[in-house]
Amino acid sequence: MKPLLPNTYVLNNKYIQSIISPSTDIIDYNFTSDQVHKLNLLQILRPDIYFNKKLSEEEFFDLSKKYYQRLIDEQIIYKSNNEYFLYRIDSDMHSQTGLISLLNIQDYINRNIKPHEKILVSKGKERADQLSKVKFQLCPIYLFYDDENIDLNLDILHDKKPLIKFKSGKYTHSIYKTSSDFAGINFKELFVADGHHRIEGFAQLDVDKDTKFLSIIFPKSKCLNLAYNRSVKFPDTYNKDSFISDLKKYFYVEELKYHENINRFFVIYHQGKYLKIDLRNNFSTNGADCIDFGEFVLKEILNIQDETNDQRVEFVPPTLGTDYLINQVDTGITDLSTLMRPVSMDLVIEYSKNLKFMPPKATWFEPKPLDGLFFYKIIE
Numbered sequence: 001m002k003p004l005l006p007n008t009y010v011l012n013n014k015y016i017q018s019i020i021s022p023s024t025d026i027i028d029y030n031f032t033s034d035q036v037h038k039l040n041l042l043q044i045l046r047p048d049i050y051f052n053k054k055l056s057e058e059e060f061f062d063l064s065k066k067y068y069q070r071l072i073d074e075q076i077i078y079k080s081n082n083e084y085f086l087y088r089i090d091s092d093m094h095s096q097t098g099l100i101s102l103l104n105i106q107d108y109i110n111r112n113i114k115p116h117e118k119i120l121v122s123k124g125k126e127r128a129d130q131l132s133k134v135k136f137q138l139c140p141i142y143l144f145y146d147d148e149n150i151d152l153n154l155d156i157l158h159d160k161k162p163l164i165k166f167k168s169g170k171y172t173h174s175i176y177k178t179s180s181d182f183a184g185i186n187f188k189e190l191f192v193a194d195g196h197h198r199i200e201g202f203a204q205l206d207v208d209k210d211t212k213f214l215s216i217i218f219p220k221s222k223c224l225n226l227a228y229n230r231s232v233k234f235p236d237t238y239n240k241d242s243f244i245s246d247l248k249k250y251f252y253v254e255e256l257k258y259h260e261n262i263n264r265f266f267v268i269y270h271q272g273k274y275l276k277i278d279l280r281n282n283f284s285t286n287g288a289d290c291i292d293f294g295e296f297v298l299k300e301i302l303n304i305q306d307e308t309n310d311q312r313v314e315f316v317p318p319t320l321g322t323d324y325l326i327n328q329v330d331t332g333i334t335d336l337s338t339l340m341r342p343v344s345m346d347l348v349i350e351y352s353k354n355l356k357f358m359p360p361k362a363t364w365f366e367p368k369p370l371d372g373l374f375f376y377k378i379i380e
Contacts, residue, residue: 003101096222127201147219
């Protein structure tokens with residue numbers, strides 16, 4: 001599987017602050033469109049927030065076409081000259097560099113590119129409908145390769161001067177051209193980190209077998225996976241007073257005092273208490289806190305069988321922090337919050353290789369590449 005030259009559009013450096021949007025994963029619903037430039041990408045990523053109303057499908061697709069055409073006509077984005085780019089993300093504590101390239105969707109269909117999270121077919125179809133009508137991809141699929149088997153030395157292969165460099169939050173994002181030719185690289189396998197439904201959308205497109213998609217490929221050793229927690233409201237029919245006794249049927253339970261290293265354990269916060277839980281020996285662990293929580297707490301104890309679509313389960317990204325999880329319970333919005341350990345990268349690879357699927361929102365890869373730096377025209 002060879003990384004192909006990314007025949008793509010690139011954002012003009014002087015429009016960065018106008019186009020790049022806040023993270024749609026953590027944006028506050030009190031956000032108003034006057035907080036960002038009128039060209040901001042948020043109007044395409046989250047039109048419900050930008051316009052403060054839900055657009056019809058026809059309105060959204062019409063808006064999208066006009067938006068992309070304006071970016072091209074006003075030279076806000078420009079066509080690259082068939083060259084590879086490297087995308088570097090830096091913070092005080094971390095650095096990672098990825099390769100921007102095109103890949104063939106057949107490699108995903110044939111599972112040379114391997115997902116690890118359960119994919120909702122309906123969501124994949126939604127993405128396919130959007131792609132077929134809008135015809136632009138603005139969010140590269142975040143992939144990684146196992147650099148124990150292959151090392152591209154991406155950190156040293158780029159030009160000295162970045163094409164684009166700017167700070168967003170605590171991270172500095174830099175785009176470099178590179179004179180290196182990656183055409184000779186042949187990945188045996190790649191793994192999906194972020195963008196499961198987007199890549200499934202490409203797989204469902206009704207076009208030819210040579211359909212390409214834009215990707216960013218990072219080495220595994222540089223990827224940071226953080227815990228994606230849950231905050232849960234008990235079903236109305238459930239007896240709240242029996243929760244701890246029910247928990248003890250499946251877990252060894254120990255009350256802890258809060259401390260800064262509490263994230264070394266699997267902890268549930270409930271009724272003002274931090275409960276360290278370990279699965280009892282007569283039950284088999286799935287290898288990850290989030291999967292065990294779904295199987296034994298949600299399904300067995302609370303009878304919540306579909307955590308993805310059940311409104312009583314809130315998925316809480318690590319960017320919101322522990323205080324948010326605790327506050328949800330203390331204010332009575334939910335009855336429990338998890339403080340889980342992240343899924344290991346080795347387990348992600350194990351599930352992927354064995355074609356097993358973790359529940360949605362099992363992983364949170366941080367930092368995330370920003371949307372809007374590259375625009376790939378899917379259908380010319």
